[in-house]
Amino acid sequence: MAEVNKSTIKTLIEYIATSLVEQPKSVKVRESHKENYTVMELSVSAEDLGKVIGKNGQTARAIRTLVNAAASKAGEKIIFEIKE
Amino acid sequence: MAKSVEASGKTIEQALQKALKELEAKPEEVDIEILPEAHKGLFGLFGPKTVSIRVSLRDRTGGNNNIELIKNIIDRVLTLMGAEYKLSTEEMPDTTFVNINTPGLDGLLIGRRGETLSSIQHVVNRIFTSKTGQHSKITVDVGGYVKRKHRLLVEKARRVADRVKKTGREADFEPLKASDRRIIHLAISELTDVTTYTIGDGLLRKVVVTPKMTEIGNAALEDEEDNE
Numbered sequence: 001m002a003e004v005n006k007s008t009i010k011t012l013i014e015y016i017a018t019s020l021v022e023q024p025k026s027v028k029v030r031e032s033h034k035e036n037y038t039v040m041e042l043s044v045s046a047e048d049l050g051k052v053i054g055k056n057g058q059t060a061r062a063i064r065t066l067v068n069a070a071a072s073k074a075g076e077k078i079i080f081e082i083k084e
Numbered sequence: 085m086a087k088s089v090e091a092s093g094k095t096i097e098q099a100l101q102k103a104l105k106e107l108e109a110k111p112e113e114v115d116i117e118i119l120p121e122a123h124k125g126l127f128g129l130f131g132p133k134t135v136s137i138r139v140s141l142r143d144r145t146g147g148n149n150n151i152e153l154i155k156n157i158i159d160r161v162l163t164l165m166g167a168e169y170k171l172s173t174e175e176m177p178d179t180t181f182v183n184i185n186t187p188g189l190d191g192l193l194i195g196r197r198g199e200t201l202s203s204i205q206h207v208v209n210r211i212f213t214s215k216t217g218q219h220s221k222i223t224v225d226v227g228g229y230v231k232r233k234h235r236l237l238v239e240k241a242r243r244v245a246d247r248v249k250k251t252g253r254e255a256d257f258e259p260l261k262a263s264d265r266r267i268i269h270l271a272i273s274e275l276t277d278v279t280t281y282t283i284g285d286g287l288l289r290k291v292v293v294t295p296k297m298t299e300i301g302n303a304a305l306e307d308e309e310d311n312e
Contacts, residue, residue: 002163002166002167002168003166004164004165004166008164008165008166009164011164012161012164012165015160015161015164016161016207016211019157019211019214019215020210020211020214051214054206054210058206059206059207059210061203062202062203062204062206062207062210063203063207065195065199065200065202065203066161066165066200066203066204066207069165069192069193069195069200070164070165070166072192073165073166073189073192074166
């Protein structure tokens with residue numbers, strides 16, 4: 001069975017973001033641990049923000065849905081955010 | 085970029101024939117995209133009577149590279165989500181259809197009301213377009229979920245059409261997303277006595293099935309909406 005954990009989920013966010021933006025080097029995912037959940041905050045260059053948010057926030061919502069699905073399989077609670 | 089033309093006609097088939105003539109291409113050499121219904125007429129009552137499509141000539145050499153790229157993108161996403169899977173692809177006239185099967189994880193990848201599946205599809209399409217600059221239409225299915233839903237919608241469309249034909253009264257569907265509305269429009273465009281139009285905005289857009297009428301008969305359209 002393929003492994004899924006916080007680290008692969010972080011890589012998932014990085015993979016999607018770097019694939020969508022013009023400046024992949026500016027892509028960062030900051031992980032902060034709270035009492036019973038983890039926040040993964042994606043930051044991209046200002047001009048790439050629209051690419052990861054998408055029309056009507058569709059892309060951001062899609063990434064969040066995938067993160068939630070993976071997190072539930074990993075038995076984790078992960079909140080996905082995009083830094084504006 | 086691939087060469088493309090826009091064409092319209094009473095049916096998709098008719099529009100396609102026009103476009104193929106212009107491109108001097110065969111049906112299997114093109115990608116078809118159905119353009120959104122024009123927003124016209126009072127409450128859509130005198131809605132579009134033609135359908136518009138964009139037909140693009142497929143890159144004759146690049147076809148298989150695209151499939152490889154799509155497989156790579158899906159592999160990255162699914163593996164990072166912790167899913168082992170088997171995958172099959174099928175080139176359809178208007179989409180590249182990808183079916184994914186997993187041992188026991190189909191439910192996780194489909195999600196509540198197909199939400200996770202739609203998200204996978206959205207992300208794969210966005211990444212593909214971003215990497216190639218090409219317009220893409222990749223349909224992702226998990227365990228035949230999309231096909232099953234498609235079949236149920238077509239069956240329902242035919243049932244509603246049948247009732248409209250018998251009673252002569254309009255019937256509307258619940259609000260549906262664009263891709264589902266398209267399935268209904270397509271299914272009903274094959275029938276002779278009824279036609280469809282769309283009313284409402286945004287999340288409330290829905291398909292109405294109506295008898296094909298003469299000019300005089302249109303007065304009946306001003307009646308209150310029927311519920312299904």
